[in-house]
Structures are given as C-alpha cells and as structure tokens.
Amino acid sequence: MTRFSKIGFIxxxxxxxxxxxxxxxxxxxxxxxxxxxxxLVFIMAFLVFGLSVxxxxxxxxxxxxxxxxxxxxxxxxxxxxxxxxxxxMMFSGVVIFSFYVVVLGWxxxxxxxxxxxxxxxxxxxxxxxxxxxGEQVGxxxxxxxxxVALCTLVLGQGVKKGIERLNLVxxxxxxxxxxxLLGYAMCQSAFVDSVRFxxxxxxxKLTPKVIVDAIGQAFFALSLGVGVILTYSNSLPKKGNFIxxxxxxxxxxxxxCLVAGLVIFTFIFGxxxxxxxxxxxxxxxxxxxxxxxxxxxxIIAFLFFVALIFAGITxxxxxxxxxxAWLIERFSFSRKKANFTTIGxxxxxxxxxxxxxxxxxxxxxxxxxxxxxxxxxxxSTSYMLPLAGVFLCVFVGWVxxxxxxYAMCEGHLSGMVFKTWYFIVRYIAPVGIVVAMVRLGIExx
Ligand code: TRP
Numbered sequence: 001m002t003r004f005s006k007i008g009f010i011x012x013x014x015x016x017x018x019x020x021x022x023x024x025x026x027x028x029x030x031x032x033x034x035x036x037x038x039x040l041v042f043i044m045a046f047l048v049f050g051l052s053v054x055x056x057x058x059x060x061x062x063x064x065x066x067x068x069x070x071x072x073x074x075x076x077x078x079x080x081x082x083x084x085x086x087x088x089m090m091f092s093g094v095v096i097f098s099f100y101v102v103v104l105g106w107x108x109x110x111x112x113x114x115x116x117x118x119x120x121x122x123x124x125x126x127x128x129x130x131x132x133x134g135e136q137v138g139x140x141x142x143x144x145x146x147x148v149a150l151c152t153l154v155l156g157q158g159v160k161k162g163i164e165r166l167n168l169v170x171x172x173x174x175x176x177x178x179x180x181l182l183g184y185a186m187c188q189s190a191f192v193d194s195v196r197f198x199x200x201x202x203x204x205k206l207t208p209k210v211i212v213d214a215i216g217q218a219f220f221a222l223s224l225g226v227g228v229i230l231t232y233s234n235s236l237p238k239k240g241n242f243i244x245x246x247x248x249x250x251x252x253x254x255x256x257c258l259v260a261g262l263v264i265f266t267f268i269f270g271x272x273x274x275x276x277x278x279x280x281x282x283x284x285x286x287x288x289x290x291x292x293x294x295x296x297x298x299i300i301a302f303l304f305f306v307a308l309i310f311a312g313i314t315x316x317x318x319x320x321x322x323x324x325a326w327l328i329e330r331f332s333f334s335r336k337k338a339n340f341t342t343i344g345x346x347x348x349x350x351x352x353x354x355x356x357x358x359x360x361x362x363x364x365x366x367x368x369x370x371x372x373x374x375x376x377x378x379x380s381t382s383y384m385l386p387l388a389g390v391f392l393c394v395f396v397g398w399v400x401x402x403x404x405x406y407a408m409c410e411g412h413l414s415g416m417v418f419k420t421w422y423f424i425v426r427y428i429a430p431v432g433i434v435v436a437m438v439r440l441g442i443e444x445x
Contacts, residue, residue: 019315031275034205061233068227089388091323105143111305117309134322190270225388
C-alpha cells in the first residue's frame, strides 16, 4: 500500500476539511446566527463533536487498514457482521460531490468574470447571478465538466501521487492567498467591526437553533461521516502521534474558517452590506463590493475566487476516495475503472442538479417544492452525515470493548484525556448529534 507521508496526511486531511464549507458556508451561517455567539458555540461544537468524531474515524482507519466497509466488518465482534452496513456512509461522498462540483463550476465562471469585469450596481449583480444560474446552461455545463475533469486527473494518480501532491501544492498557495487577503483586510478601518462581529458574543442570540447550526457546521467542516478521514487514516505512516495530527488538522481548519470570516466581514462592513445574505454572499454581495473597489478590487476578487476553487478542489478529490478504495479493495477494480464509475455517476447526477436550478427544467426537477439541487444538500448535510456520525460513535463507544478502543489509541490518548474523549463518544456526541439532526431536519425542510 502506498502510504501518505506524515505531512502528506496532514495536508490531505486539512485539504479535505478546508473547503467551501469553511469559507463559503461558515461566514453566512455566522451572519445568520448572530456573529460572536455563534462563533463561541462553534468552537465548543468543534472541539466536543468535531474533534472527537475525527479521532473516532482515525483510530478505526488505522486499526483496520482497510476500506470503509471492511473496517466495520473486520472490527465488529463475532455475530455482528451486519454492522458492516455502516459502510454505506461512503455513498454520501457521491451525493456531496455531485452538488459540490457544481458550485465549484460557478466559482470558475466568476473567477473568469472577475478578470473581465464585474457589474457595479446591485441590480445588475443580482441579475447577473440569477441569469447565470437560471438560464446559462451552456456555461454551467462547461465549467462543471472542467472541474470534474480536473478531479478525474488527480484521482487517477491515486492517493500518494495524485491527492498528496495536489495538496502539497495547493494548500501552501491557499495559505499565501489567505494571508494576503487578511493583510489587506487588516489595513481597512472596517476590520475592527469585523473582529467585533466575530468575537463579541451577544448571548441573547444564543438560541437552540444556533447550537444546532454549530454542530452541523462543525461536522461538515471537518469532512466527517463519509469515511474520508477513516480511509485516509488507513494509509497513515505507522509511526508518529496521530492524535497530534488530528489536532493540527482541526486547528488549521478552524483558523481558516476564522480568517475567511474576518476577511469577508471586513469587506461587508466596509461597504455597508448586511452580513446575512445567504449563499448570495459569495456570488452577489462580495462581487459587487469588489467591482466597486477599482483595480485592487479586481485583483482581490480574482484571488478570492482562486482561493475558493483551490480549497474546494482539495475537498472534492477526497469525497470519492472512500468509495474508490472500496471498489478497488473489494471488487478488485483497477483505479481507473473505480474512478470512472464513481466520477461517471457523480457527473450525471451533477448535470441533473445543475439543471434543477435552471428555469426551464426547474419544474420537472423539483420534488415536494424543493429543487433536486437543494435536496442533495439537505439530505446529505442534515441526515446522512449526522446519522453516520451517530453510527461511528455507537460503534466505538458501545459495540467495541473499551479495552480494544484503548489499545487502538496506542497510548496517544490516555488518562483523563482518554476518559473524557470516551465519555463524549459514548454519551454526549451521539445525543447531541441526534438532537441537532432532528432540529436541523425540521428547520431546513
Ligand atoms: N469539509 C468540506 C468543506 O468544508 C466539505 C465536506 C463535507 C466534505 N463533508 C465532506 C469533504 C466529506 C469531503 C468528505 O467544504
């Protein structure tokens, strides 16, 4: 088996985690949920739910060194082989990939537009966005294809040569762009407002909804519940403190979310836009601001879209890997055949999702008042990921004997830290996730 190098694993896991979720979704959830109060809860959710389940996936992958399905099968106690069906979690990778690459295609289009010139008034920016998503099928299909082709190229090279190398290049570039954007933002007077918005908690806004959103966001941001971390962990180098790697990945991801928030809100406040604009934040509010900043705005807009694309591509290539690994290991597929199968299916689904936003086809591709595109997002984030999270916690917290779990931690989690983590995995995380799932499910329906 080709193993990651240690830094390769950290970058690949961070590459998977840091994506549109952190940079695109986080700021708008913060905007909707009252700023600092949300960030505070997010930190806790991130540590309690995110990091704990991240470690669960890691120890499982390390212990079995197998694909996701076989991991549950081989570790399950005798007579409980049905637990292998927990492996179905890897199919959510296809669901997420399908809509995720559509968004990446939109970002490509906007990256090009930022070079040509973006419109300067709110009406025309809004109209541009609606026209693009609702009518310009050709462009969307083109960009979607470009992104899927890029992912195919990377995945075709396998874990070490493809995924690891891609992350070795793109992650440092992403960091540089982000530091440049942060530097620029820090020189603006609105930076202070941005800091205040993100860090001054208004406890009156701490509703159950905020807490639930934070749990969902922590899960999505860390790429949990698909088996990505589990699959990546089975090619971790044998030596080394993997818990430290988990901490580094989580902290990197967290830092990126915050920096993205700081940068975005500096622009938003500096130009008098409101922070809670939904996904329109990236495709309407920000382009409008950039367009009115002159040349510097054009450069920033370009860098911003490039950064989002880099962050997104490194996440996208991870999503199909659990399924690929399974097809290769279980059914002796060649990597090529596995890739073409998973990417082929996601490609067709992606085109359907993209069309479901198009005015002409919307009616035929909407079910129960929701577009297919929104269904995919809704079902995967509100149900599939949380259900997998609960399964992971129950498997490690209740099914496996404690002594086995302790041994799987290989001394890297011990004493009080092990006890606390184990307690969270057994009680707090599953209950919290179920409560969050039910509420999120009802709210977003
Ligand atoms: N973490 C990624 C992001 O923030 C998205 C994501 C969610 C993901 N679940 C995943 C990526 C599972 C890979 C696998 O954008």
